[in-house]
Amino acid sequence: MFAQVLQNSVYTFALILTTFLLALAAGAAGARVLATRSVDPRRVLVLLLVGGGLLVAATPYFFVWYTNGLAGVDAGPALTGFSEYVWRVLGATVLILGLPTVWLGLLFPYLLKAAEVWRTSPGRVVGELAAINTLGGVAGALAAGFVVLEWIGLWHGIALVALLYLGTSLALSVRTFDALLWGALSVGAAIVIVAGAGASRLPYAPLPASKEIVAVLEGPSGTVAVVEHPTSLDLWHNNSYGVGGTDDRDQEARQAHYPLVLHPEPRRVFFLGLGTGITAGAALQHPLEHLLVTEIVPEVSEASRRHFAPWLNGLFEDSRATVLVEDGRNHLLGSRALYDAIVADLFLPWKSGTGSLYSREHYAAARERLAPGGVYAQWLALYQFSRDEFAAVANTLVESFPRVTLWRGNRRHTHHLVLLLAERDPAPLDLESIGRRIEAISPVARDATPREPDDPAIPPDAVHVLSSYQGNLTAARELLSDAPINTDDRPFVEYSAPVTERDSRINAVAVIENVELLDFYDAVFSAAPPETDPVLAELPPAYRGLPRAGLELYRSRVMVGIGQPNKAIQAFSRHKRLRDAALEGQAAGGAE
Incomplete structure (x- = not known):
């Protein structure tokens, strides 16, 4: 109750x-x-x-x-x-x-x-x-x-x-x-x-007149409600956690596409968390051999199957896909199967029990379940983390894997997501491989009109992906050196995040967004400059300016959002200059 x-x-x-x-x-x-x-x-x-x-x-x-x-x-x-x-x-x-x-x-x-x-x-x-x-x-x-x-x-x-x-x-x-x-x-x-x-x-959720409860499922894990309003169908767990919704389906799909295009040839993929199923369903638009999805709340899985089927690309019917109602972490611990990619969904960091999904022990178990060349994709909603909590997660991941890179998950100045991509066997970024992975996505999906044209679910090309790169956290680990390692017996995130969630409402604690986030992004590029980053070592020199161009585009969005239009114009001008220089430099290099 x-x-x-x-x-x-x-x-x-x-x-x-x-x-x-x-x-x-x-x-x-x-x-x-x-x-x-x-x-x-x-x-x-x-x-x-x-x-x-x-x-x-x-x-x-x-x-x-x-x-x-x-x-x-x-x-x-x-x-x-x-x-x-x-x-x-x-x-x-x-x-x-x-x-x-x-x-x-x-x-x-x-x-x-x-x-x-x-x-x-x-x-x-x-x-x-x-x-x-x-x-x-x-x-x-x-x-x-x-x-x-x-x-x-x-x-x-x-x-x-x-x-x-x-x-x-x-x-x-x-x-x-x-x-x-x-x-x-x-x-x-x-x-x-x-x-x-x-x-x-008696009510199951405090709804305004514009929303209607479509279905309610109850069980040991609480109450799951499917809520409809004019522009979206949403899934809620325990009245306080928005699991996902169709109005943000491009973002949810992006959480599948980016990790998979950054792996040279993903065949077997594991998703830690189902939610609405839109993210896992988007993975079926890739030529996978097997997709395994675990969801700990049975009612979430049932609600997804019953009410979100039009957006799931046949997730519950496709012979390549299996949806298990099971604790994903325990499944990885007890399994001997290997995966090319493990994708960890967004989790509420302050929820009891969630801290174990950011722990050193969990990351070690996940690393053991990666096939050669495999990647672990950790998505984070930065507006739910303080700088210290984000640093703790990042530092724990960096300690657990040979290399961790940081990618901007969208171009929004609010509700900004990042991808921490942990590699079992580090290798330089290959733009041709990324291009092939994008081309391998279902043509129907690639041809669909995105809800956000300048921030589509499926990246249009490798240049777009490279523009989202935000640096090598392993090379910039000095920025994280003061952060604690999150462990099962010392779950720093689980004890700190609830305080942040409440104190950030009265501005007593700052979540990592807007100017503070930009400062961190700048610090990453200062500690690990793209021009000398081993991740980008095999790219044409001109292309190594694209990550900075992408950061300036994001900076312009933030400045617009916080009401500083002059700085936004300046940032966009820098973005355009860096992007044009990179593309023109590459064109000139190709002509030679």
């Missing part, structure tokens, strides 16, 4: 767990006090069960109200940094989860005390009840995760739990007539039934 409105980082998980355990402890302390009262234990247990059922039934409604229709625990005009966000999450958790858990926490300790009256052997009764409670906890966790959520969903599942509390209270009351107990049961049953019947009207 809380996954729908929280950051879902290690911090929010810890807050929920801590609140739950402390509430249980408070309930146990209350049970100790209650047990000293001279009242009928059966009556107390029935009233506790009825009250528990009512609290459980009311929780979804209170949750939706408190979060402003699932808009979040900090919904409102004022943005909050990380510290204030933690306090708001704690307050919401105490009110929504803590108070009902205190009440429910009274039950088992009080039952242990009350059972002493009914049995002559306290030790035996405590052992039996503890065993039943443990087995029930295990069975309940399994049923909730693998049966209830999939069959009836979150809201109706909570209503079912409320009914179970009432059913248990009925079983305790059936042998005796007590007006108070039967009255409480009747009122409780009526309220819980009404609440359960209304659960289907």
Whole structure:
């Protein structure tokens, strides 16, 4: 439930767990006090069960109200940094989860005390009840995760739990007539039934009038929603993570095309993450022999198959492709297959568990699964990273592979992506090979009109690809030397990114974009100049100016975006001069 409105980082998980355990402890302390009262234990247990059922039934409604229709625990005009966000999450958790858990926490300790009256052997009764409670906890966790959520969903599942509390209270009351107990049961049953019947009207996402939920799939990993609006069909996971959408399909397809054209002959390709499936589907426009895609969330895979088929190039039908619902990292660890390219999708760096996909151990395992000449493609959304977090990922990758190069993933001044291309066997860039790889892409795909003409999904030629090159990070490692290595036991990114995600909203921490990103790009070219870069060693000398030309074009976009038109004009002039000089120099060299 809380996954729908929280950051879902290690911090929010810890807050929920801590609140739950402390509430249980408070309930146990209350049970100790209650047990000293001279009242009928059966009556107390029935009233506790009825009250528990009512609290459980009311929780979804209170949750939706408190979060402003699932808009979040900090919904409102004022943005909050990380510290204030933690306090708001704690307050919401105490009110929504803590108070009902205190009440429910009274039950088992009080039952242990009350059972002493009914049995002559306290030790035996405590052992039996503890065993039943443990087995029930295990069975309940399994049923909730693998049966209830999939069959009836979150809201109706909570209503079912409320009914179970009432059913248990009925079983305790059936042998005796007590007006108070039967009255409480009747009122409780009526309220819980009404609440359960209304659960289907509770929201799954806070949508404006222009959007409509097409489908909702629920399971152990949360809620997946397919949302339609006038220009796009989008896929959302847990109401807070936009997995992808058709309005950005060129960018999603580009994430497949660039790694594959930068490999001389990719035949076997592995995708770590499916999302909408548009990226993996674009890979089928290349002459591959086998494509394996892993997706850890079953509902994401099912939503992709059901609703995004028109944009997937037959991903779920093509005999070359296999989509596995499995943890991609674990699959690589347990597999002996080799791949020409492994493509890591965009991941939320602040999400709990994601840090392991940027770790040294994961990169080492991936390197072992690369065939000779293979590449590992790590895509990053820089607007989600601080400079330190990006440097940690880059430094970890540089330590794990013989060579890592940096490529600009688009020309947008906001929502800028980069590709870190890690090579198992470094070799100089071959423009003819890139040209052949582009020509090998399906003609239908190459002839399609791009949504962004100057930034197409499929690069029109090798010059366009070379203009996206942003330097040799291995040669420029001095820029990363102060960054920590991200490891499984010291997951720097997983602990730092949640703070950045919140503090960047109030400008307390800067994500790496705009001017700061340009400064970093300039520093890379200063540390590893394209003119002497071994990656470009076999290119005609004139062409080695194209990466700088591409950077100036991107600089002009950034300057337009931040409202500095004069600097944008100057940058575009430098871009044109460098590009023309490179192309004219090559033409003159070819004529000779």
